Amino acid sequence: MTRESWTTRLGFILAAVGSAVGLGNLWRFPWMTAENGGSAFLVVYLGIILLVGVPGLLAEFVIGRRSKRNPAGALYRLSNGSGSWGIVGLLGVFTALVLLSFYSVVGGWILRYVGASVTGAYFGNPGYFDAISFGAEAAAFHVAFLGLTAFIVVGGVRSGIEKATTVMTPLIVVMLAALAVWAISQSGADAGLAFYLDFDADYLQANPISVLQAAAGQALFTLSLGVGTMITYASYLGEDNSLAFDGSVIALLNTGVGVLAGLVVFPLLFALQGGLSETAAGGGPGALFVSVASAFQQVPFGQLLAVGFFGVVLLAALSSSISMLEIPVAYLVDEHDVSRRSATLGLAGLILVTGTVCALNPGLFTTVSGPVVDTLLTAGLAGFLVFAGWVLGGDALAEYGTGSGRIARALGVPWLWSIRTVLPVFLLVTLGLSLGLV
Numbered sequence: 001m002t003r004e005s006w007t008t009r010l011g012f013i014l015a016a017v018g019s020a021v022g023l024g025n026l027w028r029f030p031w032m033t034a035e036n037g038g039s040a041f042l043v044v045y046l047g048i049i050l051l052v053g054v055p056g057l058l059a060e061f062v063i064g065r066r067s068k069r070n071p072a073g074a075l076y077r078l079s080n081g082s083g084s085w086g087i088v089g090l091l092g093v094f095t096a097l098v099l100l101s102f103y104s105v106v107g108g109w110i111l112r113y114v115g116a117s118v119t120g121a122y123f124g125n126p127g128y129f130d131a132i133s134f135g136a137e138a139a140a141f142h143v144a145f146l147g148l149t150a151f152i153v154v155g156g157v158r159s160g161i162e163k164a165t166t167v168m169t170p171l172i173v174v175m176l177a178a179l180a181v182w183a184i185s186q187s188g189a190d191a192g193l194a195f196y197l198d199f200d201a202d203y204l205q206a207n208p209i210s211v212l213q214a215a216a217g218q219a220l221f222t223l224s225l226g227v228g229t230m231i232t233y234a235s236y237l238g239e240d241n242s243l244a245f246d247g248s249v250i251a252l253l254n255t256g257v258g259v260l261a262g263l264v265v266f267p268l269l270f271a272l273q274g275g276l277s278e279t280a281a282g283g284g285p286g287a288l289f290v291s292v293a294s295a296f297q298q299v300p301f302g303q304l305l306a307v308g309f310f311g312v313v314l315l316a317a318l319s320s321s322i323s324m325l326e327i328p329v330a331y332l333v334d335e336h337d338v339s340r341r342s343a344t345l346g347l348a349g350l351i352l353v354t355g356t357v358c359a360l361n362p363g364l365f366t367t368v369s370g371p372v373v374d375t376l377l378t379a380g381l382a383g384f385l386v387f388a389g390w391v392l393g394g395d396a397l398a399e400y401g402t403g404s405g406r407i408a409r410a411l412g413v414p415w416l417w418s419i420r421t422v423l424p425v426f427l428l429v430t431l432g433l434s435l436g437l438v
């Protein structure tokens with residue numbers, strides 16, 4: 001049987017943007033920006049996306065397109081059968097399962113909020129989020145979200161993932177832009193914009209390490225790096241176009257969506273709520289849900305707008321969750337001759353259980369979605385960079401150069417040396433800092 005591949009280059013780009021654009025952009029990014037010095041944080045963040053994110057993305061692309069395999073198979077084969085590198089790849093497959101276990105619980109919350117926007121269940125009920133976020137019902141909605149994810153993945157690369165993201169990704173951007181225009185035009189929105197984009201250089205100067213850490217963690221998470229999602233997606237590339245160009249487009253669109261999300265959330269909160277509610281100021285998983293939801297109840301057609309807003313969040317979450325499930329599916333299909341159907345159903349069954357455990361344990365959920373994921377992503381990306389830089393080395397450069405234009409080719413050698421030296425060190429220092437070792 002021939003391996004699956006994308007139909008078009010655009011299909012690949014939209015699938016990768018769909019993976020990158022998710023809760024990380026719509027929920028985590030605006031809060032991180034507001035809490036870490038506003039547009040001063042934004043500058044640091046953009047620098048890290050450019051200097052760490054894009055090179056990291058390209059390393060994963062190179063590994064994927066070269067090997068045409070899932071992360072475990074890719075590292076194993078490209079190292080001529082080194083078991084240790086195979087295990088590094090396998091770690092990515094494992095991380096994907098961990099990620100999806102908590103991401104699917106959040107997906108369930110969103111699914112619930114779409115429904116609750118239609119019925120108006122949370123209007124005038126600030127305790128709604130706390131009432132639904134953990135417990136048996138949260139588990140049930142997690143299972144429903146997981147079902148949607150599996151339904152798309154079982155369809156395969158072309159008729160499942162590519163078809164779905166070709167519709168979802170543009171829809172997310174358009175709907176979000178429309179919501180931003182609406183939110184900014186509300187009177188009182190300026191205060192929100194000022195809060196969001198306030199250039200607080202003093203904060204940056206006072207907390208350089210924590211800002212850097214926050215920006216680095218956010219950059220990896222939002223670009224879906226360190227797990228092998230981008231290895232897997234690039235492994236389905238049929239023709240050889242410029243990876244550097246595609247990677248830049250993906251990073252640019254992803255960043256744009258994050259900024260846009262902030263332009264929706266903050267004007268809305270300040271115009272309609274008169275500022276941040278207590279929960280919102282503390283960030284936390286409930287922030288988006290509680291604050292934005294209650295802002296909608298005060299405008300005409302608020303329910304309709306709320307359905308649109310949570311609909312966007314749902315699409316974004318779904319186009320990311322399918323990219324998580326696809327990693328272990330690709331692994332079973334490539335390496336163990338399992339059919340896509342059995343692989344998807346079996347893995348969904350496993351995550352049904354692990355996700356339910358997360359949905360019933362707030363403490364576990366918080367640990368897994370925070371420090372555990374941060375550590376796994378950072379370590380994973382460091383592994384991929386060292387692999388591409390030192391094990392593939394010249395071959396990585398050749399793969400990078402295939403199909404790339406003049407500017408991209410000129411940047412090839414600096415790219416190779418950055419992923420060999422500075423970037424792994426940077427990641428390991430970040431890892432050490434977050435584990436309290438440095």
Ligand code: TRP
Pocket residue numbers: 019020021022023024025099220221222223224225226227229320321323324377
């Ligand atoms: N990037 C997605 C977001 O911002 C999350 C995500 C999808 C992800 N696939 C991933 C994160 C793989 C890390 C690794 O919500």
